Amino acid sequence: MADEKRDAAHADPNQFALLRQRRFAPFFWTQFSGAANDNLFKFAFTVMVTYQLSVSWLPPAMAGLVIGALFILPFLLFSATSGQLADKYDKTRMIRFVKSLEIAIMLVASGGFMAGNVPVLLLCTFLMGVHSTLFGPVKFAYLPQVLSERELTGGNGMVEMGTFVAILLGNVAGGLLVALPGIGHTTVAVACVVLALLGRAVAQFIPSAPATDPGLAIHWNPFTETWRNLKLAHENIVVFRSLLGISWMWFFGAVFLSQFPSFAKEVLHGNEQVASLLLVVFSIGIGTGALLCEVLSRRHVEIGLVPLGAIGMSVFAIDLYFASRSLPASEVMQLAAFLVQPAHWRVMADLALLSLFAGLYSVPMYALIQMRSQPTHRARIIAANNILNALFMIASAVIAGALLGAGFTVPQVFLFTAIANAVVAFYIFLLVPEYLLRFVAWVLSRFVYRFKVQGDEHLPTTGAAILACNHVSFVDAVLLMAASPRPICFVMDHRIFRVPVLGWLFRLAKAIPIAPQKEDPRVYEAAFERAAQVLRAGDLLAIFPEGGITRDGQLQAFKGGIMKIIERARQDGIEAPVIPMALTNLWGSYFSRIEQGDAMVRPFRRGLFNRVGLNVGAAVAPAQAQPELLRAHVARLLAA
Structure with missing residues (x-):
């Protein structure tokens, strides 16, 4: 399934292509119709109470507040239960159940609109809040089951865009329809039912999304389960x-x-x-x-x-x-x-x-x-x-x-x-400094350099792995951050932490300083222990096997530290693959050394928006990651 999603990600030119695919399009239009119906119903009801009916116990100034509060209340009461149901049962079955519930609620609401019965419509407001509460966890948990990491941002963007367009159209339609002379209430009633029926019909085409925790025992107490959910979220x-x-x-x-x-x-x-x-x-x-x-x-x-x-x-x-x-x-x-x-x-x-x-x-x-x-x-x-x-x-x-x-x-x-x-x-x-670090990496890779990544499908989206890259400049780590969708922990020469600004940035990133064993054995051993902790946690560890930034632009000999990291991981039962990587065209840029000078002098010596790249190779098994063999992999990537 993961391979299929990855292939689809590379085949699709952009997020709009998802609207032509069964795994996304029926889901998109189902959630779109639900958001539109929520807002058509609520806004028409608010206008009706504010301008058309005289209700002594619900003054116009309070109508919007009461309707909004009734709609939000189920999110506080039942979100914890709905999250359990979405984890326990097939998400597509849950979506179809929720859309069937919407039809029943809208049939009751249609009677309330035609009779001008405010208590019935207030009840339906609460029930539509229940409907949205049940749908919310399913909606956002469905996407990562059917979309790859490369599609997830685009898919969420489409859903967010669709939701706000649906809210807008629902509000506009509700206000216009309820104001129609003589037939406004009936028209709103019909529109709400039709939208619910359309949503349920489209939901029938959503493919199955199997339960992720079918053995889960449902806890029905909303208060204790709400607290349990918040604690569960707090674990990460x-x-x-x-x-x-x-x-x-x-x-x-x-x-x-x-x-x-x-x-x-x-x-x-x-x-x-x-x-x-x-x-x-x-x-x-x-x-x-x-x-x-x-x-x-x-x-x-x-x-x-x-x-x-x-x-x-x-x-x-x-x-x-x-x-x-x-x-x-x-x-x-x-x-x-x-x-x-x-x-x-x-x-x-x-x-x-x-x-x-x-x-x-x-x-x-x-x-x-x-x-x-x-x-x-x-x-x-x-x-x-x-x-x-x-x-x-x-x-x-x-x-x-x-x-x-x-x-x-x-x-x-x-x-x-x-x-x-x-x-x-x-x-x-x-x-959460990861946000700030990724922002710096994003700015650097788009506004200082023109950064192009090739072979990024080889970057693992889950599990421990070791990234091995050539070392050309003081910002190599920042560029690797920009290329990876996951956070990376870097093993870096301890001297780079003395560089103004960059040193602070790498300390913020919790990079691991390493010194030669003869120079500082304590720092040397601590670096390998922290590296082992990163791999035990199933995270990405990056190392520059040359041991320092190149002084002549050429690929240097790889040191043996990477073998010690691999061996320590094996002692913990972890077979972490090694991903060879090569940064290209960085030599001679502002953050690299040059043959007759130091780094970070004459900021415009190569102009603006230098074109640089990163070539990522296929994973190498730990047993095949000897320094000489790994250097050969990186050399081939540099020549690509």
Whole structure:
């Protein structure tokens, strides 16, 4: 199955090709119809209660809040249970069950719409929240079962884009249909049922996705299981902190989405159409950012985009404050009048760009969680994410309400959120330096060098392995980071840790310093022990067997340290394959030495955007990894 997915990854030109494949297309349209139906139903119900019905116990000002709270409540109560069900049962069967449940809920809701029965529609709001709670873990646990690592970012980007487009279309359709004179309620009822039927029909074509933990015993207590799920997620600290990062994105987005109506009316002096335009711009921005992830990541899970996304979110949210704080007072404007004001285009540009960067921020995090979570309890990890998302969205409503109650204007709330985003992002990147390291590697490999990787299919996506590469420059390790979808632990000459900035970066990466045995036997032995720990943990270990950076651009003799690493791994019962690698065209660049000088002098000595490369060879068995043979493999890769 893994080989089939890998072959498919190389055959497909981009993420849109997935829409022609049965393993993805029916799933995509199933989740699209569900998201559209959720929002069509909720928005039509909100408009009906706000503008068309007079309900003494549900005033218009509270309607949106109550409907939103009822929809989110099941995520807190039942996410833990839904995660267990998604791990225990075939995911395709679960999807079909959930879509059948949606039909039943919408049939009840259709009666509520036609009768104008608010209590029935409130019940259906809660039940649609249950429907979405059951679908969430299945949705994100299904993708890594049918997509390769190279497709995972693109697949998540398509789903994220599709979700926000569906939300947009659902809201627009709900508002338009419920307002139809005389037939609005009936039209909404029919539309909800038809969408549910279409979703169930498409779900029939989703291929089987077998259970990952069929022997799991279901624990039905939602409170104890919620706590157990959070503890389970916390076992992998990178995954858990990524869950917190995604939840923060939902906090950030919820602040903006919840304030669009008042922002449009009180700050931009626009009517309901202007509020809808803000939602359109925001949705298009998120979708565009989500789709850009595959292009910017070169079809890998590239978490280096996360810091880029966080920076963009804060920068353009801050500019949104400055763009909107001094707009002159005016009468409420129609959409056409709003669009002819140049100042309003800056506001929309800020909104589009901050949402675009939010898409760049979130998609790699989702892909990382899917890739790093244990398959047997991946759905439960996603369920933990849904629980945290719900908590953060509730917190965003409470904090935004408190700020507004304290006299903050809407632009000031946006400014507060932008500054908080910068602080939270900085804190997360200190806790999980892998994000920052990958960002540095991403920038270096795209804006300093033009970096091309050949043979990256030989990089193992799971299990322990030793990467053996020639050593040409002070940034070789950073370029290898950029090439690998997994984190790498480097064994590096202890002297490189003295280099300003780069030394700090490698210490942050927890690289392993090594010194010659005669020079410092303690550091020498500690390096091999730490290398053994990396391989025991099933991670990637990289070594530069030449023992130092080349001084003449030629491949030097390989030292015997790699054999000691292999032997130590064998003592632990680990047969770690060795992956030969060759960095090309780096000699003479700014970070390499030159024959008549040192490295890092005359930064433009080879111009900008130097073309450099990495050639990755097929794995070599440990028994065949003697220094001379391994050097021959690397030499052939250099000549390729």
